[in-house]
Amino acid sequence: MHSAAATPTYSQLRERFLATATKHNAQLRHYPHPLKGMQGEDLFTDVAVFAKPGVKKWLVSLSGTHGVEGYYGSMCQTQYMDYLAGKARDEDVGILVVHLINPWGVSWKRRVNEDNMDLNRNYLDFSQPLPENPLYESIHHLFTKECATPEGRKKSNEGWQKKIQEVGYAEVKNKLGAGQYKHQDGLQFGGFGPSWSNITLRSIMQEYLGDSTDAISFDLHTGAGPYGHPMLMAIAEHDYPGIADAQRIYGAWLYTILTGPEQVTDTGISAACTGYTSQAMVDMMQGKRFTQLVVECGTYDSETVGHVAMRDDHFQHLSGELHGKKFDQVKAAILEFFFPTDDDWRELVWVRTRQIFDKALADLSARG
Numbered sequence: 001m002h003s004a005a006a007t008p009t010y011s012q013l014r015e016r017f018l019a020t021a022t023k024h025n026a027q028l029r030h031y032p033h034p035l036k037g038m039q040g041e042d043l044f045t046d047v048a049v050f051a052k053p054g055v056k057k058w059l060v061s062l063s064g065t066h067g068v069e070g071y072y073g074s075m076c077q078t079q080y081m082d083y084l085a086g087k088a089r090d091e092d093v094g095i096l097v098v099h100l101i102n103p104w105g106v107s108w109k110r111r112v113n114e115d116n117m118d119l120n121r122n123y124l125d126f127s128q129p130l131p132e133n134p135l136y137e138s139i140h141h142l143f144t145k146e147c148a149t150p151e152g153r154k155k156s157n158e159g160w161q162k163k164i165q166e167v168g169y170a171e172v173k174n175k176l177g178a179g180q181y182k183h184q185d186g187l188q189f190g191g192f193g194p195s196w197s198n199i200t201l202r203s204i205m206q207e208y209l210g211d212s213t214d215a216i217s218f219d220l221h222t223g224a225g226p227y228g229h230p231m232l233m234a235i236a237e238h239d240y241p242g243i244a245d246a247q248r249i250y251g252a253w254l255y256t257i258l259t260g261p262e263q264v265t266d267t268g269i270s271a272a273c274t275g276y277t278s279q280a281m282v283d284m285m286q287g288k289r290f291t292q293l294v295v296e297c298g299t300y301d302s303e304t305v306g307h308v309a310m311r312d313d314h315f316q317h318l319s320g321e322l323h324g325k326k327f328d329q330v331k332a333a334i335l336e337f338f339f340p341t342d343d344d345w346r347e348l349v350w351v352r353t354r355q356i357f358d359k360a361l362a363d364l365s366a367r368g
């Protein structure tokens with residue numbers, strides 16, 4: 001076990017990020033979040049920009065879509081700013097670093113945001129009918145506030161195991177992962193409308209990339225796939241020209257995943273879902289030469305560790321008990337799942353993420 005003092009906090013990530021960006025003369029913008037964090041701190045999404053005026057080609061990185069996964073994302077974004085400072089860089093390519101787009105989730109060490117939403121299910125057109133999720137409807141009663149007692153948890157766990165025996169874990173995970181748009185108190189809630197983070201990201205993209213011609217963008221995640229394996233993925237509802245660029249740049253490293261209600265994938269992410277950040281970015285960048293990619297770093301086993309940690313966290317917040325020994329244990333477990341303390345894991349995901357960023361920068365640089 002690591003000591004509580006070693007547990008990173010949102011404020012530490014932010015201080016390191018801002019200090020590093022400032023040291024290397026980034027332009028900074030701060031987007032204040034309406035709520036306070038776990039330690040009563042103010043919350044922001046921060047943006048660091050390295051670009052001369054009028055730059056048209058951009059490397060973009062985005063961290064913390066799934067709050068607690070931002071400990072990895074922030075680490076790589078901050079280290080990459082340091083790394084770039086020691087290298088000759090093509091001034092015709094701008095660097096846009098969007099730090100912790102779901103700062104509330106980072107601070108509270110949750111995958112969800114302040115509305116219990118999975119942000120990666122929230123980028124939908126809410127004027128259209130929202131997707132149905134019959135599998136989730138059949139198990140929602142296992143995840144309500146009534147189940148947040150020891151006795152309730154026992155029943156909830158039994159019901160969960162029963163469903164897995166009926167249809168298999170992969171099916172439950174894929175269908176559950178598709179998101180649901182009915183129960184704000186449930187799992188994998190996609191929202192009733194656009195979240196603060198959704199609106200903020202759109203505004204950042206418009207402001208900095210509105211008149212760009214070319215961009216390659218990365219959404220940084222952890223928690224799916226085998227331990228210590230950073231996967232590079234193109235995730236979209238339909239093929240689009242940016243995927244061919246990614247295939248050319250990354251070759252066999254790239255997993256291409258087209259999503260849809262009946263889609264499955266063995267990468268550990270859900271292919272059945274809609275409302276991915278990735279698709280929203282592609283839509284926002286229509287008419288430009290744009291590639292949106294996801295880096296997804298595998299950690300522990302999903303069924304026996306990850307989903308247990310996420311359900312514990314879900315019930316802890318439903319119970320309203322937001323401090324104390326049990327709360328601290330739940331937070332330590334979910335953080336460990338999404339950001340292992342293992343130095344070898346951290347080094348490996350950093351090296352791979354740096355390589356991925358470098359390839360994108362080189363390709364942007366080579367374009368006329």
Ligand SMILES: [Zn+2]
Binds near residue numbers: 066069221222223
């Ligand atoms: Zn994620």
